[in-house]
Amino acid sequence: MTERETPMKILISLKRVVDYNVKVRVKPDQSGVDLANVKMSMNPFCEIAVEEAVRLKERGIASEIVAVSVGPAAAQEQLRTALALGADRAILVETDEELGSLAVAKLLKAVVDKEQPQLVITGKQAIDSDNNQTGQMLAALTGYAQGTFASKVEQAGDKLKVTREIDGGLQTLELSLPAIVTTDLRLNEPRYASLPNIMKAKKKPLETVKPADLGVSVASTLKVLKVEAPAERQAGIKVGSVAELVEKLKSEAKVI
Amino acid sequence: MWHYQAPLRDMRFVIEEWLAAPADWQGMPAFESLDGELAAQVIEEAARFASGVLAPLNAPGDRQGCRFENGRVTTPDGFPAAYRAFVEGGWAALACAPEDGGQGLPQLLNAALLEMIYSTNHAWAMYPGIAHGAYECLRAHGTPELRERYLADIVSGEILPTMCLTEPQAGSDVGLLRSRAEPAADGGYRLSGSKLFASGGEHDLTGNILHLVLARLPDAPPGSRGISLFLVPKLLPDGRRNAVRCDGIEHKLGIRGSATCTLSFEHAEGWLLGEPHKGLAAMFVMMNSARLHVGLQGLGHAEAAWQNAAQYAAERRQMRAVRRPPGRAEAPADPIHYHPAMRRVLLELRTLTEGMRALGYWTAHLLDEAEQGADPARRARAQGRAMLLTPLVKAFFTEQGFRLASAALQVFGGYGYVQEYAIEQTLRDSRIAMIYEGSNEIQANDLLLRKVLGDGGAVLRDLLEEFRAEAEVAAICPDCAAFAATLAHYCDCLTTAAEGLAAATTQDPERPYRAAGDFLRLLGLVALAFAWLRSARLAAGRGGDPFYAGKLESAAFFFAYLLPEADHRLALIEASRQPLPFLPE
Numbered sequence: 100m101t102e103r104e105t106p107m108k109i110l111i112s113l114k115r116v117v118d119y120n121v122k123v124r125v126k127p128d129q130s131g132v133d134l135a136n137v138k139m140s141m142n143p144f145c146e147i148a149v150e151e152a153v154r155l156k157e158r159g160i161a162s163e164i165v166a167v168s169v170g171p172a173a174a175q176e177q178l179r180t181a182l183a184l185g186a187d188r189a190i191l192v193e194t195d196e197e198l199g200s201l202a203v204a205k206l207l208k209a210v211v212d213k214e215q216p217q218l219v220i221t222g223k224q225a226i227d228s229d230n231n232q233t234g235q236m237l238a239a240l241t242g243y244a245q246g247t248f249a250s251k252v253e254q255a256g257d258k259l260k261v262t263r264e265i266d267g268g269l270q271t272l273e274l275s276l277p278a279i280v281t282t283d284l285r286l287n288e289p290r291y292a293s294l295p296n297i298m299k300a301k302k303k304p305l306e307t308v309k310p311a312d313l314g315v316s317v318a319s320t321l322k323v324l325k326v327e328a329p330a331e332r333q334a335g336i337k338v339g340s341v342a343e344l345v346e347k348l349k350s351e352a353k354v355i
Numbered sequence: 356m357w358h359y360q361a362p363l364r365d366m367r368f369v370i371e372e373w374l375a376a377p378a379d380w381q382g383m384p385a386f387e388s389l390d391g392e393l394a395a396q397v398i399e400e401a402a403r404f405a406s407g408v409l410a411p412l413n414a415p416g417d418r419q420g421c422r423f424e425n426g427r428v429t430t431p432d433g434f435p436a437a438y439r440a441f442v443e444g445g446w447a448a449l450a451c452a453p454e455d456g457g458q459g460l461p462q463l464l465n466a467a468l469l470e471m472i473y474s475t476n477h478a479w480a481m482y483p484g485i486a487h488g489a490y491e492c493l494r495a496h497g498t499p500e501l502r503e504r505y506l507a508d509i510v511s512g513e514i515l516p517t518m519c520l521t522e523p524q525a526g527s528d529v530g531l532l533r534s535r536a537e538p539a540a541d542g543g544y545r546l547s548g549s550k551l552f553a554s555g556g557e558h559d560l561t562g563n564i565l566h567l568v569l570a571r572l573p574d575a576p577p578g579s580r581g582i583s584l585f586l587v588p589k590l591l592p593d594g595r596r597n598a599v600r601c602d603g604i605e606h607k608l609g610i611r612g613s614a615t616c617t618l619s620f621e622h623a624e625g626w627l628l629g630e631p632h633k634g635l636a637a638m639f640v641m642m643n644s645a646r647l648h649v650g651l652q653g654l655g656h657a658e659a660a661w662q663n664a665a666q667y668a669a670e671r672r673q674m675r676a677v678r679r680p681p682g683r684a685e686a687p688a689d690p691i692h693y694h695p696a697m698r699r700v701l702l703e704l705r706t707l708t709e710g711m712r713a714l715g716y717w718t719a720h721l722l723d724e725a726e727q728g729a730d731p732a733r734r735a736r737a738q739g740r741a742m743l744l745t746p747l748v749k750a751f752f753t754e755q756g757f758r759l760a761s762a763a764l765q766v767f768g769g770y771g772y773v774q775e776y777a778i779e780q781t782l783r784d785s786r787i788a789m790i791y792e793g794s795n796e797i798q799a800n801d802l803l804l805r806k807v808l809g810d811g812g813a814v815l816r817d818l819l820e821e822f823r824a825e826a827e828v829a830a831i832c833p834d835c836a837a838f839a840a841t842l843a844h845y846c847d848c849l850t851t852a853a854e855g856l857a858a859a860t861t862q863d864p865e866r867p868y869r870a871a872g873d874f875l876r877l878l879g880l881v882a883l884a885f886a887w888l889r890s891a892r893l894a895a896g897r898g899g900d901p902f903y904a905g906k907l908e909s910a911a912f913f914f915a916y917l918l919p920e921a922d923h924r925l926a927l928i929e930a931s932r933q934p935l936p937f938l939p940e
Binding site for chain 1: 360363364388392393395396397399400403404407408440443444445446448449458460900901902
């Protein structure tokens with residue numbers, strides 16, 4: 100592995116989502132998930148993106164880390180966390196609307212155009228909407244190379260070697276820069292922010308812009324009809340023997 | 356299964372609304388740059404540490420315990436690594452002064468950090484448990500050389516301190532201790548004696564350990580006026596092993612992952628801390644924060660008990676309920692939290708835990724104001740109130756911590772009694788806090804005899820003034836007017852009780868000692884009434900938000916179901932007129 104001549108600038112995008120420990124409830128009117136008084140956190144895949152960027156900076160491969168989030172004013176909390184973990188500055192694209200993946204990708208594209216990073220790292224998906232498409236859409240919009248579901252990221256000269264978790268094994272890609280990487284679960288284990296770094300993060304710059312400032316229309320072409328909780332699982336039964344199991348799979352479940 | 360989620364929402368409520376601490380910080384030069392948002396971030400990150408690092412070690416640490424072999428102590432698997440993570444995270448230095456390498460944050464935020472640490476792993480928390488007190492003590496009483504040598508390492512957490520007071524014949528009565536210190540030619544001292552119950556007296560978390568030892572100089576007067584405080588390191592500055600030996604560790608009911616050591620000092624090298632024969636005064640610098648912290652252990656256990664009981668009661672189905680919440684269909688068996696008996700106990704857990712959080716954090720905030728406030732008069736008043744509240748917090752919270760752990764265990768039924776559900780560990784771990792750092796009986800005597808009768812009731816009157824002022828403000832709020840009148844009534848009862856005890860003391864000097872425990876519980880209940888009245892006032896008119904609706908429900912529950920115990924305590928204070936017989940010798 101050879102070092103790049105000049106360390107690169109990394110952009111990380113992160114999303115404020117309902118904390119993974121929270122048992123979510125659907126609103127009575129089925130318009131969405133009830134977020135009143137619910138703990139909100141950084142999307143866990145985005146935490147992995149932050150950690151990867153910080154490690155690249157610690158290895159001298161990155162020079163600057165810019166954290167971006169699209170969301171309400173309260174998403175500043177998650178950006179502050181990213182700053183405490185090692186990002187250098189942060190940008191909040193502030194909107195109270197619940198945006199779809201494409202609108203977010205368009206907003207991120209506008210930020211990418213302005214910031215011109217060599218590498219964008221995002222989580223592969225957010226645990227609230229589970230769409231798994233913003234990174235891919237951003238790659239299409241920017242024309243950047245993409246390495247999704249990364250479990251390993253290495254530098255190879257002026258290229259990036261990304262190991263991806265795919266069905267049945269691992270695939271290794273070589274990406275030209277600039278590139279977009281989306282993180283999978285096993286890429287790294289995010290650190291805890293230290294108290295001195297939380298204190299220092301307070302002094303790092305956090306800029307707020309509106310979608311209109313970026314010249315992006317966030318009007319959605321999608322409409323949520325309703326949100327429902329999954330059907331409650333029915334109680335199972337215990338079978339006495341393998342023969343009985345096979346019989347039930349044939350006659351009752353009708354799967355064999 | 357046993358779980359823990361930091362009560363961040365309620366912590367923010369107490370800090371930002373109940374105390375309105377961010378506004379006060381603006382008036383304290385040391386905390387000017389601190390705001391509610393940064394404070395919330397600190398607490399949230401501390402919560403991640405407690406839940407992610409400490410909680411998973413709690414049950415395994417209890418089962419494994421500490422091992423003692425040839426003078427060495429091995430702590431449970433994962434304890435040293437968790438301690439390194441704690442130090443690297445900078446948590447040890449949270450409330451230490453920036454000029455000493457600390458983060459200079461308020462005691463209030465330290466209280467929130469400690470509550471979470473005690474909820475998730477009390478045994479582990481014993482190792483850094485007195486570090487802050489030792490820091491304050493060394494800072495106040497250490498010579499420039501000693502401060503230069505040890506202060507920075509205590510702040511960073513590189514060295515862990517211990518407190519060595521107890522000896523076999525000297526428990527609550529430290530005046531009976533016999534350990535001796537002889538002046539040495541090098542200007543230092545040589546200490547000899549044996550100490551019991553030294554938490555973290557030996558362990559594998561840090562290379563060096565700094566013992567704060569109480570001992571007598573050769574010319575010492577007898578009793579507690581002849582005790583001096585010494586600093587005795589495990590490893591001497593030149594790297595030699597000092598003559599301090601761990602002779603064994605205790606096998607205990609709870610906090611089994613904490614090494615409770617017997618230590619022998621055999622001409623161990625040490626240095627005097629503070630003035631000769633004034634060791635107790637020097638050590639009292641650390642006592643007040645240490646007693647508040649032990650009170651927070653009670654709060655931490657109560658919180659863990661509440662969370663786990665609430666979750667279990669929502670899932671466990673037994674019997675059909677008399678009533679169900681609106682819209683809930685009939686089922687062969689209902690979740691047990693529909694049953695009135697379980698609702699009673701769960702509401703008691705929630706109400707006492709949240710009320711104690713407000714009072715405990717208030718005490719920490721008063722300590723900040725006493726130390727960092729800009730106005731000398733307010734500083735003095737805060738100091739007086741904190742001194743009065745400290746024994747109350749220590750004794751009342753730890754008693755409730757144990758009682759509520761038991762109440763939570765009851766919710767689990769037979770499963771509570773077995774190891775698998777781990778609530779029995781909360782019960783066992785919480786019990787020690789009623790005993791150590793001055794037993795709860797000593798705290799009750801301190802509260803009534805010294806803090807209330809000792810100054811003719813001046814600080815108590817000042818505290819009740821605060822309670823009455825809240826009652827006046829809340830009286831105009833329709834949701835709270837009845838609670839406000841009730842609080843004012845009990846303030847009057849408390850005043851009458853205190854005056855009655857003061858008047859009786861000349862005739863019957865033993866009387867306040869017979870009433871001290873009941874007086875402490877009475878003050879605890881009245882202070883909780885104050886806490887709940889203020890919470891209700893803040894929540895009034897915001898019942899559309901489930902968090903505030905819960906506050907209003909809890910306040911109503913407290914005034915209806917829990918505060919009547921105050922009448923029982925008043926009756927017992929009245930009953931203390933009757934002398935107690937001596938027991939057969």
